[in-house]
Amino acid sequence: MSNIYSDVLNRLSPYTPGEQLNDKRYIKLNTNENPYPPSPKVIEAIKKGANSGLRLYPDPESIDLIETLADFHGVGKENIFVSNGSDELLAFAFNAFYANKDVAFPEITYSFYPVYCSLYNCKARIVPMKDGYMIDKKALSEMDCPIIVANPNAPTGELLESEYILSLLKRNRDNLVLVDEAYIDFAKQQSMVPYVLDNENLLVVKTFSKSYCLAGMRIGYAIGSKLLIDALKTIKNCFNSYPLDRLAQISAKEAVTDQTYYNKINQMVIDTRERTKTALEQIGCIVLPSKSNFIFVSFPGFDSYAIYTKFRDKGILIRQFSYISDYVRISIGTDSDMDILINLAKEIMKK
């Protein structure tokens, strides 16, 4: 029976997402969700959309949503592609641009990238980190192949400057440079979107899961040249005509139109991040500079798994990576979530 499987299946090792425990006891700081609810206008729009129209297929092109995003970013409709979460989009991009090629990315980054390499038969050219957990910018810039970078990087929170990414784009005119901006709204600067129209080889990937508080609705999108967006459309139309359901399309459109709300709550996340970083540093933790909605933290004297279990046993879920022994990733929650975390951290560091 074993040859009922394809040769593709036999080479795969899947991604492991953060735990999604439904036990309400936990303060959930392990999957970088926004601690604040979606805009009330989004909730209302979904309720209004929950009607007999759900019997009909959604718009396969998500035109309403794409027009809203194009207006918001000041690009054309032909420069936007939407997807069932940004993971689906990354998968499509790997298939459209990277399949059977070399792809370069930093050693410590979003751990789905090497999984996509196995799925699409890419050779991962992994650039080792520098000075601990920093991206080796020089080494990355010397790669003469397609490149993918998360900016800010995950799980470290490091932000690369636009000028640096522009230099990658110039050196790699014939290769796609994909910039995964899942967390860019917590940096409040340095988005590469203003450069897509002048750089045909730049694809910027975004998500509604973090800054738009809609992880539960699964919406991602990309901004890029028509050459790139057309390729993504071809892959999508060979895979699934209707990846975004009606309520996902409605919720994302409504969210984009309520920037006032999102600017306010995301500024709160940034303020809480900086306050938490300072508090943890004061008790002896090492916290890397983060421009994201999480911090990457070391508790000297403790390994990462020990820290993970200590927090979990006290009702706080944080993210531990099997391949990182000294740092954990902590998502930024509400101020009261973080007060509980800081107090627990104090107890741990006292011992």
Add this chain to the structure above:
Amino acid sequence: MSNIYSDVLNRLSPYTPGEQLNDKRYIKLNTNENPYPPSPKVIEAIKKGANSGLRLYPDPESIDLIETLADFHGVGKENIFVSNGSDELLAFAFNAFYANKDVAFPEITYSFYPVYCSLYNCKARIVPMKDGYMIDKKALSEMDCPIIVANPNAPTGELLESEYILSLLKRNRDNLVLVDEAYIDFAKQQSMVPYVLDNENLLVVKTFSKSYCLAGMRIGYAIGSKLLIDALKTIKNCFNSYPLDRLAQISAKEAVTDQTYYNKINQMVIDTRERTKTALEQIGCIVLPSKSNFIFVSFPGFDSYAIYTKFRDKGILIRQFSYISDYVRISIGTDSDMDILINLAKEIMKK
């Protein structure tokens, strides 16, 4: 710039879905949607689920939904896999079981199958139709490779007997036989689900888009042996951790638990189908026997494109396929939709 694309992209030719015109003027009988709304309980459950919890990722395993489906079908949780529409599921199955292999299917069937062949580098072994648009059962049974059949078949509506599919399974023990039962609830018999536990090479694929009136929410599922379901999980976990959003999971679970409602409306669709078939035959149309929620109809003296435009110009969208010159596919609407269609058909056939 052209080598920014992958070799995979360069071999693709996408599927074309039926038109999704938002112009309310049309009676939409072109994409096999159910003419009746989802159960009121489904609508209520979605409204209740539209809350602050949408900031959190959905359950990546869709456990609640899977348990409900497993109970309903009398199988184990390990025998169920859910997906973002059954198209995503078909794509995963092609990748897990068919990639780089031969795959046999009838010449006239769901036209996404040959697209998946191009995406996953399968060699399509196409079995020509017999006596017009009937599946050549003998020729199909002689294929010594993986097989995919839509049952009932689309766009023809033909139903294969369970005994015949069992014979395919026995002849192909080392190959997957995928039975796409998108329309089986309109046949009210012959589902292959009772045979999955005894046939490790059988995968049955279903959808909430037709009989559950939830095309707008994008939910499909498969029932099969643990060997097959595990393979689909591996592909999914290499592609997208969270393909089903929170409201999709909620809506599908609620739908399964309201069989009383769905039995009633789907019986109405079946009754309307039979009445429409009789009425069209009385005016000289040829209507193939259908066990689905559509009929495959020839208007003698007219080619299919002429019929499509005549109906469209009068406000009725039906499905015309560029590669089928004599028949059109007409989805079953409400009784009043079909009365309008029948009256128009009478006008056409009078000329």
